[in-house]
Amino acid sequence: GQQVMQIPQYQHVQEGEDFTTYCNSSTTLSNIQWYKQRPGGHPVFLIQLVKSGEVKKQKRLTFQFGEAKKNSSLHITATQTTDVGTYFCAGVGTTDSWGKLQFGAGTQVVVTP
Amino acid sequence: GAVVSQHPSRVICKSGTSVKIECRSLDFQATTMFWYRQFPKQSLMLMATSNEGSKATYEQGVEKDKFLINHASLTLSTLTVTSAHPEDSSFYICSARAINSADTQYFGPGTRLTVL
Numbered sequence: 116g117q118q119v120m121q122i123p124q125y126q127h128v129q130e131g132e133d134f135t136t137y138c139n140s141s142t143t144l145s146n147i148q149w150y151k152q153r154p155g156g157h158p159v160f161l162i163q164l165v166k167s168g169e170v171k172k173q174k175r176l177t178f179q180f181g182e183a184k185k186n187s188s189l190h191i192t193a194t195q196t197t198d199v200g201t202y203f204c205a206g207v208g209t210t211d212s213w214g215k216l217q218f219g220a221g222t223q224v225v226v227t228p
Numbered sequence: 229g230a231v232v233s234q235h236p237s238r239v240i241c242k243s244g245t246s247v248k249i250e251c252r253s254l255d256f257q258a259t260t261m262f263w264y265r266q267f268p269k270q271s272l273m274l275m276a277t278s279n280e281g282s283k284a285t286y287e288q289g290v291e292k293d294k295f296l297i298n299h300a301s302l303t304l305s306t307l308t309v310t311s312a313h314p315e316d317s318s319f320y321i322c323s324a325r326a327i328n329s330a331d332t333q334y335f336g337p338g339t340r341l342t343v344l
Contacts, residue, residue, distance in 0.1 A: 145331070146331055148332065150335075156337070157321055157336065157337050157338045158321070158323075158335045159335070160332060160333070160334060203271060207331050213260050213279070213285075213325075214260065214331035214333070215262070215274060215277055216262070216272075216274070216331075216333060218271045218273075218274075220270075220271045221271050223269070
């Protein structure tokens with residue numbers, strides 16, 4: 116079945132530095148979504164990527180969808196303490212009619228001032 | 229917009245009792261709702277997919293008789309954990325997909341279940 120791998124599992128970042136989290140699917144995806152979960156909270160939708168090679172930006176966050184629609188990345192520049200949380204990628208398979216999300220393991224981000 | 233509520237937010241129950249968790253889409257109609265389970269510091273594990281007016285589809289390894297799902301309307305789905313045991317203690321999160329939402333799911337705040 117479809118599997119979504121995400122690395123790294125943990126990311127310690129100095130405030131002001133950049134970092135990237137990567138997501139790879141074992142199968143081609145219809146779309147990929149990114150969510151952020153703060154400690155003690157629930158996942159909050161960040162963005163959805165649908166097109167091959169798509170790049171979207173949200174302020175300091177840059178999201179990319181690979182040409183083969185099997186991988187994605189999230190790059191955060193000038194990290195702030197508000198970026199603390201776990202970032203999940205989640206993919207929807209091309210054969211799925213209900214939009215079921217297969218979540219990656221998540222990247223837990225800790226920011227040191 | 230796209231707000232999903234869950235009730236209760238926390239519940240503590242005795243082993244052997246049943247617990248019902250409600251998931252509501254407050255400002256949109258949800259054709260499909262999903263139920264997830266999340267253990268501490270782990271990812272979300274999809275338990276089942278529920279469509280309004282039809283039986284839920286359960287993921288492999290999830291017991292249908294243990295986790296009863298009802299999707300009675302386009303804004304309400306319920307998950308009942310029957311005869312709960314301590315190993316059922318977890319964070320249960322629902323999500324809802326709006327009509328014509330292109331697969332975007334909106335998550336509820338979650339329910340933390342503790343079974344004593």
